[in-house]
Amino acid sequence: MKNKIPQHVAIIMDGNGRWAKERKLPLAAGHKKGADTAYAISKCAHELGIKWLTLYTFSTENWKRPDSWLADYNKLLQWYLNNEIKQLVSNNTKLHIIGDVSRFSTSIQNGLSKALQDTQNCTGLNLVLALNYGARDEITIAMQNIAKQIQDKKIAVTDITTETISQFLYTKDIPDPDLVIRTSGEQRISNYLLWQIAYSEFKFTEKLWPDYTAKDFIEDVLDYQKRERRYGQYTDAE
Numbered sequence: 001m002k003n004k005i006p007q008h009v010a011i012i013m014d015g016n017g018r019w020a021k022e023r024k025l026p027l028a029a030g031h032k033k034g035a036d037t038a039y040a041i042s043k044c045a046h047e048l049g050i051k052w053l054t055l056y057t058f059s060t061e062n063w064k065r066p067d068s069w070l071a072d073y074n075k076l077l078q079w080y081l082n083n084e085i086k087q088l089v090s091n092n093t094k095l096h097i098i099g100d101v102s103r104f105s106t107s108i109q110n111g112l113s114k115a116l117q118d119t120q121n122c123t124g125l126n127l128v129l130a131l132n133y134g135a136r137d138e139i140t141i142a143m144q145n146i147a148k149q150i151q152d153k154k155i156a157v158t159d160i161t162t163e164t165i166s167q168f169l170y171t172k173d174i175p176d177p178d179l180v181i182r183t184s185g186e187q188r189i190s191n192y193l194l195w196q197i198a199y200s201e202f203k204f205t206e207k208l209w210p211d212y213t214a215k216d217f218i219e220d221v222l223d224y225q226k227r228e229r230r231y232g233q234y235t236d237a238e
Contacts, residue, residue, distance in 0.1 A: 012182040
């Protein structure tokens with residue numbers, strides 16, 4: 001195998017709605033099964049020795065969904081914050097949040113703050129939830145903050161490097177993803193970690209997210225290990 005276990009895996013969890021529709025179940029059932037899958041995959045990632053797992057949990061574009069969809073989603077998120085964070089602590093999983101959570105209800109914001117506090121001393125898997133996250137928004141906010149720093153003469157234009165920009169992103173303390181997985185057969189990025197995935201490997205799977213299993217995840221990691229990451233460099237094989 002040409003690569004070790006990836007340090008950071010990022011997942012676009014797609015297909016909850018289609019999964020529920022195919023089974024003539026309410027949308028909430030798809031969200032619930034998807035959340036169960038997320039828990040199973042995070043546990044598997046920890047067992048494999050993966051240090052970072054980022055899940056695209058709620059995008060900035062998701063606010064355009066029907067009110068019923070949003071209500072079901074927010075209800076489930078609140079339930080998990082109230083009832084399941086103890087499982088993260090039990091599994092030694094440290095929670096991180098990227099995105100602007102200020103648009104969520106006060107009760108959800110408080111639940112997220114408590115979850116971050118409750119898991120802050122965990123030393124196992126770092127589980128990153130992208131909530132109300134959009135990469136273009138992230139980059140725009142970073143540019144605004146950099147411009148303000150220049151305006152205040154705290155940094156010079158000539159001092160700006162790719163490393164500088166990275167330090168103004170939500171993910172400033174998080175390594176770039178080694179592997180990006182998207183479920184449901186779609187092959188697009190959907191405004192996810194656009195800056196951070198410059199050299200990531202990609203894996204697209206036909207399975208809907210609720211049907212994705214720990215076995216599937218292990219197979220995707222094994223596939224990643226067989227790849228040669230070049231980071232734009234020339235090799236003799238070429």
